[in-house]
Amino acid sequence: MPLIRVDTPRPALRWPWRARPAAWLAALAVALLLPGLADAADEPSAETEQWAGVRQFLFADRPIADGRGDVVELDAPFRAEDAAVVPIGLKAKADQTPGRYIRKMWLVVDKNPTPIAASFELTPESGRADIETRIRLEEYTWVRVIAETSDGMLHMARKFVRAAGGCSAPAGKDMEAALARLGKVKFKLEGDVQQGKPTLAQVMVSHPNNSGMQMDQVTRLYVPPHYVRRVEVAYAGKVILTADVDFSISENPNFRFYFLPQAGGSELTAKVLDSKDLSFTSTLSVGKTGT
Amino acid sequence: MLVVSLLPTIASASPADVSEVAPGVFVHIGQVAEASAANAGDTSNWGFVVGERCVAVIDTGGSAATGSALREAVRAHTDRPVCAIVITHGHPDHLLGLAAVAEGGIAAGELAVRQLAHQRLAAAVAARTPAYRTLAQRQLGLAGPPQIIVPGERVDGEVMLDLGGRQLRLQTWKTAHTDHDLTVYDSQTRTLFAGDLLFVTHLPVVDGNLSGWLAQTPALRQLGSLRTIPGHGPVVKGDGWQAQTEYLSGLRHAVREALKQRVPLQHAVEAVPAPDGWQLTEVYHRRNVTAAYAELEWEDGD
Numbered sequence: 001m002p003l004i005r006v007d008t009p010r011p012a013l014r015w016p017w018r019a020r021p022a023a024w025l026a027a028l029a030v031a032l033l034l035p036g037l038a039d040a041a042d043e044p045s046a047e048t049e050q051w052a053g054v055r056q057f058l059f060a061d062r063p064i065a066d067g068r069g070d071v072v073e074l075d076a077p078f079r080a081e082d083a084a085v086v087p088i089g090l091k092a093k094a095d096q097t098p099g100r101y102i103r104k105m106w107l108v109v110d111k112n113p114t115p116i117a118a119s120f121e122l123t124p125e126s127g128r129a130d131i132e133t134r135i136r137l138e139e140y141t142w143v144r145v146i147a148e149t150s151d152g153m154l155h156m157a158r159k160f161v162r163a164a165g166g167c168s169a170p171a172g173k174d175m176e177a178a179l180a181r182l183g184k185v186k187f188k189l190e191g192d193v194q195q196g197k198p199t200l201a202q203v204m205v206s207h208p209n210n211s212g213m214q215m216d217q218v219t220r221l222y223v224p225p226h227y228v229r230r231v232e233v234a235y236a237g238k239v240i241l242t243a244d245v246d247f248s249i250s251e252n253p254n255f256r257f258y259f260l261p262q263a264g265g266s267e268l269t270a271k272v273l274d275s276k277d278l279s280f281t282s283t284l285s286v287g288k289t290g291t
Numbered sequence: 292m293l294v295v296s297l298l299p300t301i302a303s304a305s306p307a308d309v310s311e312v313a314p315g316v317f318v319h320i321g322q323v324a325e326a327s328a329a330n331a332g333d334t335s336n337w338g339f340v341v342g343e344r345c346v347a348v349i350d351t352g353g354s355a356a357t358g359s360a361l362r363e364a365v366r367a368h369t370d371r372p373v374c375a376i377v378i379t380h381g382h383p384d385h386l387l388g389l390a391a392v393a394e395g396g397i398a399a400g401e402l403a404v405r406q407l408a409h410q411r412l413a414a415a416v417a418a419r420t421p422a423y424r425t426l427a428q429r430q431l432g433l434a435g436p437p438q439i440i441v442p443g444e445r446v447d448g449e450v451m452l453d454l455g456g457r458q459l460r461l462q463t464w465k466t467a468h469t470d471h472d473l474t475v476y477d478s479q480t481r482t483l484f485a486g487d488l489l490f491v492t493h494l495p496v497v498d499g500n501l502s503g504w505l506a507q508t509p510a511l512r513q514l515g516s517l518r519t520i521p522g523h524g525p526v527v528k529g530d531g532w533q534a535q536t537e538y539l540s541g542l543r544h545a546v547r548e549a550l551k552q553r554v555p556l557q558h559a560v561e562a563v564p565a566p567d568g569w570q571l572t573e574v575y576h577r578r579n580v581t582a583a584y585a586e587l588e589w590e591d592g593d
């Protein structure tokens with residue numbers, strides 16, 4: 001009896017959207033309405049040892065309003081699909097105004113080797129304190145955003161994220177390609193520019209964003225760390241976003257953020273600084289603003 | 292040499308589960324499944340080729356148990372010594388048996404055992420070792436994290452491996468399934484060990500470069516093999532690449548469309564529908580969308 005089956009090639013697959021491109025856009029519309037998958041049964045306590053340490057280090061004894069969701073929310077998947085690229089959204093519940101705005105947000109990943117993945121400084125000119133980025137995720141962990149409002153109060157939102165399965169690992173997929181393209185910055189607008197209305201932009205940096213902690217088993221050499229540590233965005237001559245980050249951010253760091261177009265403001269500038277003190281700059285023309 | 296294994300024995304990884312798909316070419320077809328305690332990491336294909344002088348092993352399965360089973364299978368089918376162990380890429384389901392194979396004294400003779408892999412494998416595995424050890428311990432239900440070793444001999448381009456009256460061609464590829472894929476071709480029987488450059492039944496997994504994989508598929512097809520041993524799923528006769536190519540090019544089309552529509556990553560993952568006709572789609576399709584998105588957003592022209 002033959003123990004393995006020898007198959008002839010299978011017939012070609014038929015995907016609905018190949019024949020009808022509209023079909024998957026309809027699926028998208030449905031997906032956007034779906035609530036998150038909800039099986040929180042295996043969520044452990046949020047009071048982790050790592051968080052206790054981070055909390056003490058960053059905030060000492062200051063009170064933190066936890067989980068009310070009235071100032072800030074965290075967008076994170078139920079399960080990381082790919083440990084190397086986990087999309088995370090830090091979302092403000094209200095626009096930035098000079099009277100009340102979020103001036104700083106911290107992104108904390110309890111179980112990562114360096115739990116403080118990022119801190120973001122913002123201003124009223126940021127328009128909206130929403131930031132999307134992607135992180136690496138080592139294992140099952142709580143992910144948190146802590147926002148400091150202009151009145152000095154702290155607010156937290158958190159989600160428990162399950163690690164990826166398969167052979168997924170929080171490492172770069174193509175280290176040579178990322179290095180070959182090192183420092184290339186893509187900077188683009190994601191929405192229409194209207195004066196006085198928060199407008200979405202995206203900055204992407206080609207960078208291996210390497211932790212440097214792994215060892216090459218053959219050469220017995222440590223790969224030196226090399227990662228983006230700061231991204232500074234200015235509009236109309238004023239800094240509107242400063243991101244201090246490390247290798248918890250995925251390979252090719254990517255940030256989506258808002259700015260507030262004004263009369264006379266014609267360009268956005270991004271300055272990127274890495275751990276070897278290499279710096280990369282990119283400018284984006286914002287064009288004419290409507291009214 | 293009698294090998295006494297203290298590991299739990301598993302029916303699916305017994306020596307009897309090897310088939311001679313061509314003269315002197317033996318193949319074990321692993322389960323199309325995620326690694327688990329129940330399958331003891333027997334979730335990928337491995338094989339060996341017997342020459343007049345010695346034997347080459349290709350991949351080692353995903354655990355010490357599969358490594359031990361491989362060793363016993365070799366001994367059950369030939370008394371010639373093993374002179375080479377070739378690893379097609381560094382994913383744990385192909386690599387984790389290596390420690391058991393190498394330590395078991397499989398050479399059984401005066402020959403040194405060469406261990407070969409793509410020149411970039413060592414760095415890729417080094418970057419992933421902590422994650423792989425944690426994952427394997429959890430999935431296989433082990434008491435502690437498993438040992439991971441990597442081949443010491445680095446291949447860049449083509450290398451001919453002489454087994455005596457039979458030559459195997461080892462060939463490295465540009466980034467595709469991973470950034471360190473290597474194939475093994477036996478020209479005597481026109482048999483290709485494709486590693487995970489070919490998936491059959493098991494949904495293809497992108498952990499390298501989607502466009503690179505598609506770009507190199509014609510060259511893989513043109514090797515003209517009569518049969519191909521995929522990394523996962525049954526052996527295929529003739530051209531077995533069509534279904535995988537359909538999925539990968541469909542994935543690229545859909546993700547490019549999502550990028551053009553400025554659909555953010557977290558929504559694209561929900562929106563690109565899963566294909567029919569594959570297994571493990573629920574584990575890998577959304578991950579593939581993620582990987583494809585992070586790659587294709589760097590394409591020029593938007």
Ligand SMILES: [Zn+2]
Pocket residue numbers: 167380382468487522
């Ligand atoms: Zn693989």
